[in-house]
Amino acid sequence: MSVTERDPISGYLTTGHDWNGIKELNSPVPRIVLWFLAVTHIYAVIAWLLFPTWPLGNTYTKGLLGGDQQDAVAADLAAAATARASWMAALATQDFDTIRENPDLMARAKATAAPLFGQNCQVCHGADGTGGPGFPRLSDDIWLWGGTAEEIETTLRYGINSPHPDTRFAQMPPFGRDGLLTRAEIAVVTDYVLTLANGVIPDDPAEGAVLFQTNCAGCHGADARGLEGTGAPDLTDADWLYGGAPTTIRQILLNGRQGVMPAWQGRLSDAEIRMMALYVEGLSVDGAGDAP
Ligand code: HEC
Ligand code: HEC
Structure with a gap:
């Protein structure tokens, strides 16, 4: 139309x-x-x-300006790698005191370690190392194996009860299963453990105290505060690795416990292990978590 x-x-x-x-x-x-x-x-x-x-x-077609983004990115990456190599080498070789005195290196170590912690450790130890039943809290100042970067480095490198030949070794024996204590004795010791927070008297004539000194003091110490090098926890504080309920303690006495912390040597580089040790040391120093 x-x-x-x-x-x-x-x-x-x-x-x-x-x-x-x-x-x-x-x-x-x-x-x-x-x-x-x-x-x-x-x-x-x-x-x-x-x-x-x-x-x-x-x-x-290259264009009259000749700019090439790929070259620019490659140059940036190479520069970053050179810079990284020098401070990673410092982390791997310098002693911890020298590193601690170098604020720039410490800042880089902690910034790089934080995401590594998220990828490798958080699954067991929780975000920021808050821990959980069977997995120690790393953000307090209660340690099975010591909380200095030097001690933590050893724990990380070789693990605890790991397949590494130099592993830290710790075992809570299965007193019930192996017949080391009768069920009645386990009940007495369980009650005794529950009272430990009030302080242990080594020459206490009560049955629980005697059983403790005979069977437990070798690892947990006569004062029940844990002995260095055994990985046996302090039983006098309110901080429990597995939990402070009577049934939990009885189960541990019956069946034992042997927590496994993997060895990280070979999985993380030397520099990474050492930056993680400084990072974990800092978790409690920085007061990220407070001891109960
Ligand atoms: C598969 C679980 C698991 C992973 C992953 C893991 N851990 Fe552990 N870690 C444990 C257990 C379990 C223990 C306690 C072992 C025991 O019962 O003695 C432990 C103990 C530790 C301790 C000793 C604590 C103390 O009180 O002395 C440190 C330090 C530690 N872990 C740091 C790390 C770091 C850092 C990472 C990551 C690189 C990591 N862990 C990854 C399970 C794990
Ligand atoms: C050979 C050393 C050894 C002896 C002996 C021993 N323990 Fe333990 N005990 C340990 C270790 C190591 C752990 C930590 C286990 C782990 O981390 O998986 C532990 C853990 C425990 C726990 C758990 C603590 C928590 O924080 O959850 C209790 C409770 C306990 N022991 C009580 C006893 C009592 C009571 C006796 C004596 C009847 C005893 N232990 C004897 C080494 C020992």
């Missing part, structure tokens, strides 16, 4: 289309749009000339 009709208000011709009395004007494309199209096309041509653009089989 070709009807030439002019809109009386705007003065434009209509297209002749009519929707229930509404007619479409045949107005021209606005000038600004045409300008915009022209400018973008000109820019595209200039960009083709200046920057790498068209693929040509194995290569591409």
Whole structure:
């Protein structure tokens, strides 16, 4: 249908289309749009000339400016790797006191260790090392094997009850299963353990105290505060590795316990193990968690 009709208000011709009395004007494309199209096309041509653009089989048009993002990224990466290699080497070789006195190195170590902790340790020790049943809290100042970076490095490198030949070894014997104590004695010792927080008197004549001194003091100490090098926890504080409920303690006395901490030598580099040791040492120093 070709009807030439002019809109009386705007003065434009209509297209002749009519929707229930509404007619479409045949107005021209606005000038600004045409300008915009022209400018973008000109820019595209200039960009083709200046920057790498068209693929040509194995290569591409390099552009007059010769800029190459890949070269720039490779150069940045190489520079970062060189810088990283020097401080990683310092972490792997310097003694901890020298590292601790170097704020820049400490900052790098902790910043790099934090995500490593998330990837490798958090699954057992919890976010920020808060621990859980069977997995010691690393953010307090209660330690089975010592909380200096030097001691933590050894724990990390060789593990606890791990397959590594130099592993730290710790076992809570299964007194019930191995018949070392009768069930009645286990009940007495369980009650005794529950009272330990009140302090142990080594020459206490009560049956529980005697059983403890005979069977337990060798690892947990005569004062029940744990003996260095045995990995046996302090039983006089309210901080339990496995939990302080009577049934939990009875189960441990019946069946024993031997928690396993993997060895990280070979899985993490020397520098990584040492930055993790400093990081874990800092978890309690920084007061991230407070001892109960
Ligand atoms: C598969 C679980 C698991 C993973 C993963 C793990 N740990 Fe452990 N970790 C343990 C257990 C279990 C113990 C306690 C062993 C015991 O009962 O004596 C422990 C003990 C420790 C101790 C000794 C605590 C003390 O009181 O002396 C440190 C330090 C430690 N872990 C740090 C780490 C770090 C750092 C990582 C990551 C690189 C890590 N752990 C990964 C399970 C794990
Ligand atoms: C050969 C050394 C050894 C002897 C002997 C020993 N323990 Fe233990 N005990 C340990 C070790 C090591 C652990 C920690 C086990 C682990 O980390 O998996 C432990 C853990 C425990 C726990 C758990 C503590 C917690 O924080 O959850 C209790 C309770 C306990 N022992 C009580 C006793 C009592 C009571 C006796 C004596 C009847 C005894 N132990 C004898 C080494 C010993």
